[in-house]
Amino acid sequence: MEFLHDTVALSRMQFALTAIFHMLWPVLTTGMAIYLVVVEGLWLKTRNPDYYHHARFWAKLYVLNFGIGVASGVPMEFQFGTNWAPFSEAVGDFFGSVLGFEASMAFMLEAGFLGIVLFGWERVPPVVHYIATILVAFGANLSTFWILTANSWLQTPAGGELVDGKFIVSDYFEAIFNPFMVNSVMHMFLATLETSLFVIGGIAAWYILNKRHSAFFAKALKIVLAVAIAVAPLQIYVGHLSGEQVYHHQPAKLAAMEAQWETIPAGQPADWSLVALPNDELEQNDWELKIPNGLGYILELKPILSEPVLGLKEWKPEDRPHLLGLIYYSFRVMVAIGFFFAGLMLWTVLQWVRGKLSDAEIDGQRWLMRAWIFAAPLGYIAVEAGWIVRCVGRQPWTLYGQIRTADAASSLPPENVLVSLCGFAIVYSLLFLCALYFGSRIIRKGPDLNIPVPIFDRATSLPVKHSPDRRPLET
């Protein structure tokens, strides 16, 4: 148990643990915020009370996840100072500024308008409420933008250079628009949207399968479908572009993702390994199954590569990413889920076109509904797997090619970090279980279709009667 005395290892585990848990919640709320904008918009446009009830029902799940997201996210920011002080000092000029932008532009916007979205239905005119909903969604997605900008910059640092251990920025816009940024933001934006769509779709499918409010939830499923038709294939394409970027900017990570030990020279056929048993010590794969020319098609859409694919042996062992099996299989899990989503999309659209999703017939689509329920947690798994590839694959660097993780950590007594790490492990597991428990309670209870729809006086567009505005979650 050597790592128990290794502050760097413990700090890494702590950051990984908090990040892996924290991500579960914003990944849902960021996408779900957009969904809330859509249903509220449909309500304002059609005045169909169903959409109002959708807005109120999903907001319950939204706020539960948002609250845990905030609670689990605050520690992330502070860890940069507590556990990664040398890193924070070195990159504060840019990385710190970006975290400041995230807080001021994005998070504050979301937090500042959330109260109105949740409790303001009877207190502000519908237009103001709708603007608040839009601003919450905008803030959440702006968070994705800034966080991914910061992380992309760590992957492909640009806009300056390291001078005497401190990153001096010469061009801030070059740093923001670093080579990874646009694609990474897109990939994560689509990931949050996809995760939320399949969670909402899965829950709606569960109600339909159980014959509870089938017609009501068929509406939700169709909204999800209308968006996911575009999102699922687009995500595969953007993911492909991200892979290409890794190939060009982080060849060691690509080699780890593919468990490729030997360099494949340009002009030779490149096979794609489908399943393998990477062996760190012998520097080879103990066993593997390859698809002939597959890698060539994946990277350049032709069988023969025009550039070499560097193998792991090109780097000294201390300069390569470790935990090869984790990176290799995480990548495959993510890709598999991406394709599964696209397939499920195709199947569902086919049934829709055939008229099988009408209120009368949707009850009969039992296998389709089961597939949607099965899909509900997969988005989370894909996102986690993707981040493992992204951040474990970046090792041994914190700032890629410039600052090593080992040099980025604060010197702290390992006992301190061990105690806080154990604290996080216990508390975050508790949060996770509570989220599942209370989330499933909200779902089992179902929507409250008796909440009176606010009636507005057209002349003043203010609520005509002031009934007590209960918390939407009041049990």
Add this chain to the structure above:
Amino acid sequence: MESLQYFLPQVWFAILALFLFLYVMLDGFDLGVGILSITSSDEERRGILMTSLSNVWDANETWLVLMGGALFGAFPLAYSTILNALYIPIFMMIFGFIFRAVAFEFREHSNRKFFWNYAFGVGSFLAALGQGFALGGVLAGIKVDENGHFIGSTLDWLNLPSLLVALTLIQGYVLIGSTYLIMKTEGDLQKTHYRTAKLAAATTLLGAILITIATPIFYESARSRLFDVPQVYFFGALPLVGVLLVGLLWRSLSRQEERGPFIWTIGIFLLTFLGLAAIVFPYIIPMQITIYEGSASASSLVFMLVFIGFLIPIMLAYNIYQYVVFRGKVTGDGYG
């Protein structure tokens, strides 16, 4: 360019002070209400207390996240050194935050509210305690080498004066929490908080007096700064104005005013804050590293100022709007 290197760190010092003050004032009443909830006699009262915060708590807490992000960007050296030194109090605060934040959501859905009630109350207390120790630790001085890197030990923040600061801060939070509840509640509940406000005012004053006496005795580095002319007039006037404000607060509590107590309490917080800022300025790691030594590059400060500076009035505006929308008393059922 030369003058920019003086001007910009000062601007950022002022912005950070503003964020911190807004945080201490807003999350101060938030945490204070949380601590008070431990003493609530029944479930209905606790429900009202939590409802009075439900729409504002996370916007209030965001000022701290904002302060953290801005400190990281504007004074990376201070951010890394201070947080590194205060590892334990920071995590005390963080775990407190986690418990109180999730208590809002989980309590709503839970049949057995007991656990989440205490998660809320104890979490608030723990967060306030961590902040108090952090403040005390910073004022006591952080051991750094010539590069400003932390070289002390992990328990440096734990000493008598920092315990005094922590307890006083908790009392201050209870005071502002009580006066907030006076505005937001009616009847018996309001009466209770006239009493808790008086009690907290007395203990806060006692703590403040002890800190005023202790500061020049324990904090060697602060001593010379306090007694130099002309600062000595300013630092001499502070406690006098402070006592005057406490007197005004006391009077408004005795007259059972609704808004007065909260406003006077903000006055007391503001005064304390000005005093602290005056002791600390121009240091960012007190008495060790100045804002000029610890700041990010001038270009970075300009860049941040452009992005964040113009947002400050906008953030203030929509936060105020939120308070305006939800003005008025809280009733048992939520907002009536």
